[in-house]
Amino acid sequence: MYGVLGPNGAGKTTFLRMLFGLIRPDHGTLEVFGRSWRRHGVNSLAGVAGFIESPKFYPGLTGRRNLQLLAGLDGADAASRVGEVLDVVGLTDRQRDKVRGYSFGMRQRLGVASALLRDPQLLVLDEPANGLDPAGIRDMRALIRRLADTGLTVLLSSHDMAEVEHICDNVTIMRSGSVVHHGSIVALREQAPEQAHRITTTEDIRTEELARARGLEVSGVNDGLAIRGPQKDVDALVADIVDAGIALRGLTRDETPLEALFFMLTESAPASPTANLDAPAGARR
């Protein structure tokens, strides 16, 4: 599982559009499995499938008919896989319904099914959980994880660090069209700052003093204090607050360490167009 992460406007979708040959790069070349659009045309998509932004289908046709039409555009044995991929994404029961009656989540799953028709080695999904309700997000993540467990390489584009952190093994972080980080999630975690907490008490000034005495980073926020530091020191601070007779009104986890790092990378780091782009396995761009 490979994540391409970045805030809106970072260039993730533009990158994927170039990958699929929907737009042409101003300069440079983009290769997938050693093939580029410039030299190989549509053959550069051999072994690659996916969707960009929300997948779109012909609303007046059934889910199955849409897949049959797309299978015709894939050639080979794609037509024989229609039933199988509908089963994979859990749409067998609704395959005879017109797509205009599908929920957003069902269309996303149909998008995954249409990609699987091509029997890809690299599955490219652009923000597949975007617009889904919590149950839809859970189901989509489970589906992606299941597909990845079959050995399929999944390239997941997202602006949600938590989503990528949950399901990806490696990540490229983009900012303003350039790569600002590339590596494994494990390596990224090692660079991440400590967990941030938000604490609300009856006496913020004294609490801030206690936090600083523990060596924690403290900053004031609208409602209480934001503190950052090792978990054991935060736990000790809570005990200090209670011992000092201060009423603790709230203690919540703020952004995760990886989210904090993501914001640091994408909001403050200078873009590095020369970032290392060695992909780990499966696809090489």
Added chain:
Amino acid sequence: MSATTAVPTGTPTVRRRPGTATVLRGEVAKLAAQARSRALIIGAVVVPIAVVLIFNTQLPPKDTIYGRHIHASGYAVPLFVLAFVHQWVLPLLAALVAGDIFANEDQHGTWKTILTRSVSRTQVFWAKTLTAAGFNLLVLALFATSTITTSLLVVGTQPLPGLSGQLIPGGSALPIVIASWATAVAPVLGFTALAILLSVTTRNPTIGVAAPVVLGMVMQLLSSLGGLNKARQLLLTTPFEAWHGLLTQHPFHAPIVTGALVSAGWLVVCLAFAYFHLRRRDITGG
């Protein structure tokens, strides 16, 4: 549930891609699934029947070519209808599918769905173009057949008055009437190409359908202006009148040949622009 996708093992082999005929079948299937195309097919058969029946009960419209003869000969009625429909009905019939077939993908946001498969833009372009052209020829053939058949059944097979005043016997009139309708094939294909160009470039089905009709009317207006004899021949509406030469005492075919060449010119230029526009455009919507 089960997934049977393969573990990546190096560079995937390029599988046999579908041919343009396969893409064409897909386009035909999409068109067949549209209520509008089915309605057009039915309309091309039913509407001429209604028109012929209505005109058979009305006073003959004497200000239109063959209008005064529609009660006298069943062969005159299809020529009268042809003279009427070329003004805007045939451009509209040509544009209804052709003006929508590309822009429809923009409307549904499905360009990215079909262009991320194993077919090239060239294949998609020709499949859509052939589908639109084939459909329009089918509609024209049904329209003509329905008009001629109904006219002969309702009015009869009396001799047809020629444009030089001669009488054309029933046996000779039918091939001439069919040939007259056949001359509409070239300009209909020209309007099909114009609608395709507008469909591709504007990405708007409404413009793709309406603009060829409006342009056809503008051409009609221009052709009625004096002093434009040379330019008139280059208009796409002029070939619709080329059949007049078939109805004279000594038939002449030069307008048909010129009309076919002009229509072919429109077709080539419009399709070339449309093709290169589609090839080069960035697919960013949807």
